[in-house]
Amino acid sequence: MSAFSAVKILHAHPSLAVRSSAAESSSNKPKPSFPSSPSSPFNSTNPSSSSSSLSSSPLRGNRRRPILAVSSDVVSKKQQQRPPLVATPAVTREESLELYEDMILGRTFEDMCAQMYYRGKMFGFVHLYNGQEAVSTGFIKLLSRADSVVSTYRDHVHALSKGVPARAVMAELFGKATGCCRGQGGSMHMFSAEHNLLGGFAFIGEGIPVATGAAFTSKYRYEVLKESNPNGLDVTLAFFGDGTCNNGQFFECLNMAQLWKLPIVFVVENNLWAIGMSHLRSTSDPEIWKKGPAFGMPGVHVDGMDVLKVREVAKEAIERARRGEGPTLVECETYRFRGHSLADPDELRKPDEKAHYATRDPITALKKYILEHNLASESELKTIEKKIDDEIEEAVEFADSSPHPPRSQLLENVFADPKGFGIGPDGKYRCEDPKFTQGTAQV
């Protein structure tokens, strides 16, 4: 009997019933190994990396349990039963505070977005990231400025984690000229050349080839242009959801990235829902991480509500890419606390599913971890929260007081080289017409 609308258990193995206590041992799980790299870091027996369900060796053949589709929650539930064997914290104090601050920034920002939307400050489609912060923070905080991030329409928090100032993102959402894309992109098209955020794409799957191209450039710079980089190849992260994993561009890019060993990590934010379409209703084999080995790359499943587990997997995947060993597919089981967008009534998801994931709020979990391991005190965390609150307030004020884009901006960025507007009847290039700089010309 399934407790969640998103879960459908077929041929249920008795010991895999939802929320069973730890009777299910790890003996049913395929032993981790990855044939192409015997010393693969994903082949770890380190108990502290208990988060990852590792890809089963294709050589080992079938799994030992009958095929069934379960909520990945069940998988992680099993993992939570295993007691930690190591008591030392997985992060330093500074790291933990950095992670905490980033997640609080993401959450507070998104909550403010919702407020501003309902107050009529922003319009259109706005997709909020509440609940998924662990994925963004866990991955992006490991990157350097030169690494790239490609996202989808749910990109505000990816932008913030990558370093785009909150005021620039907020101003963009308000459609002001001071936005990171001068107000021309909007919620779904966050770009930052300075921070190597390559978008922000409205069509799902559309960003994955772009990310593959950025990774291609990284490899090209090293191999053809002979540029040296002491840190290794610049890495690209491509974020996308479960719905995208049924799209052709996903598979085509997995193939090409592995073929040329591009320095890219494919990060699946599996929040089980694509607007109103449950992942299980749309996907023949819902375990997305398995699609990695089908193309010859490691596929890893991780609890996306736990930022430390995500960070650990991310570290390895990013290092693999830097060393030139090629791509990794990481499936993060996560959940969005709000609807698909602010216009989504969110009626299809059952309350108990939402309640269950609410108990796994990544921010609460990290806070608990920090306090338990005495990495910081409650008041220090409160200070961080206050600081972020102030930052977001300031961002809203900045966005509010920023000017709308003037008419003259209308035609400026259509072409990088405005000669592309062509030659007018008078023999001059049309872009020389003052109406172009005024924005009143008819294009």
Next chain:
Amino acid sequence: MAASLQMAALLSAPSTPINPDKLRFGSIPVGRKVSNLIVRSDGRMMTGGFSPSARGGILIPSAVAAKSDAPASSTSSKPGHELLLFEALREGLEEEMDRDPRVCVMGEDVGHYGGSYKVTKGLATKYGDLRVLDTPIAENSFTGMGIGAAMTGLRPIVEGMNMGFLLLAFNQISNNCGMLHYTSGGQFKIPIVIRGPGGVGRQLGAEHSQRLESYFQSIPGLQMVACSTPYNAKGLMKAAIRSENPVVLFEHVLLYNLKERIPDEEYICCLEEAEMVRPGEHVTILTYSRMRYHVMQAAKTLVNKGYDPEVIDIRSLKPFDLYTIGNSIKKTHRVLIVEECMRTGGIGASLRAAIIDNFWDYLDAPIMCLSSQDVPTPYAGTLEEWTVVQPPQIVAAVEQLCQ
């Protein structure tokens, strides 16, 4: 936003007839070609290389396509070398790849196979497998990959093995290629060239005979050019690669074996300009790509009948060179458009609209447009011939226009 001028070297094109024996569809003499006036980066305009008029200021000086002066002077007529159109494309490509190590090629069978029409033959051996990349059959994804590479600093050329295959890449071409510069607020530029053979061939069937120029023309932020001779093929290829804008370069399957003598020295053609093929007085015929040759064949008949058509190869399908076209219309007052794409929503339809918008007062007759029939190109040779505009139709149309 930087208005970056193209570095250009000007040469007047020596006017040479195309060797008729080398044409696959019979002998078609071509009239004198006109030199392309190129804007130099320091603002000077050059005609025929001889009278530079210096212009101060940093605005882009007007680019004017002028008729060539009398026979090209001896200083500009080095012997040149003869080659076929696909070789001209390759020469242009190779020169650009030598000049800038960021220029790379990606497409199906461009590497080891040398390109399905041999445009990239030998380049993989010279530059390596990463710079001339053989891709799997995934147009949408490798076009998107080209766009991502362009955003991050490379200058890729994406080849569609047949232009029709780029229908699969429409998502990336429309959303990312054309629009990304704008939606990013100008932060990323996409200096990509998308090229490939299209057009109606020899009984290739409906799907391999498509003309995509009409589908792409609405995409904002995209430039489209169509080459038709070895000279402008090389020039446009080089210009497209150097351009900071995304450019779609349309080649034609039947024109790859055209032979012509082109200059030895380096030159590029202006992306936004049209080419005066044959000056005349009675009627303006606007055409591009393969139809240029049908028009010139019809022009032979027309001249014998006493007509004097002015033939312009518009070359730039988006944006139109309204100056060259307008000057012609102001002279002849009659326009005939001959194109290979479909009647509905084709380049001719847009051109008609642009002419009416800008030059209505100069027209003495309705604009006639001869396009291919709105029919999936049949396999049978006879049927295929009737879908495409043939020279007798052009002659009849001019006669009707000039009544």
